[in-house]
Amino acid sequence: EQYRRALERKDVAALLDLASPHYYEDGGNVDASDDIDYAGLREYLLEKFEDANAIRYEIRYRRITKDEEYVLVDFTYSGSFRLPTSDGDEKWRSTVAENRLELVLHEDEGYKIVAGM
Numbered sequence: 001e002q003y004r005r006a007l008e009r010k011d012v013a014a015l016l017d018l019a020s021p022h023y024y025e026d027g028g029n030v031d032a033s034d035d036i037d038y039a040g041l042r043e044y045l046l047e048k049f050e051d052a053n054a055i056r057y058e059i060r061y062r063r064i065t066k067d068e069e070y071v072l073v074d075f076t077y078s079g080s081f082r083l084p085t086s087d088g089d090e091k092w093r094s095t096v097a098e099n100r101l102e103l104v105l106h107e108d109e110g111y112k113i114v115a116g117m
Contacts, residue, residue, distance in 0.1 A: 007057045008056065008057050012042060015041075019041055020112035020114045021038050022114055023036075023041055023113065024114065025116070051081075055079065055080070055082075057078070059076075062075055071102075073116075074099075076096065080094045081095075102116055
């Protein structure tokens with residue numbers, strides 16, 4: 001819920017606080033140019049939030065699994081984004097997709113996201 005609320009508020013600081021210093025996203029391909037680590041996460045989030053004047057984000061959790069190192073949270077999200085149009089107006093755009101957050105336990109800090117934002 002903290003993650004969803006931070007997305008809706010476009011709260012980059014809160015999202016960075018939820019992320020592990022070991023955050024790494026490979027973009028789902030072999031092209032290293034689109035990979036994101038913790039150092040690049042702030043810029044990535046700012047860029048993603050730049051055009052959205054408002055965000056509504058709903059999460060439907062499908063499965064949560066745990067192994068020795070990670071907690072995997074599989075979910076379906078529905079995102080709506082109010083974006084400016086070329087004529088100066090605004091229009092809502094929506095998307096529905098599957099995602100997975102990968103979390104790891106950090107001593108004294110609880111679980112932190114290592115991939116999936």
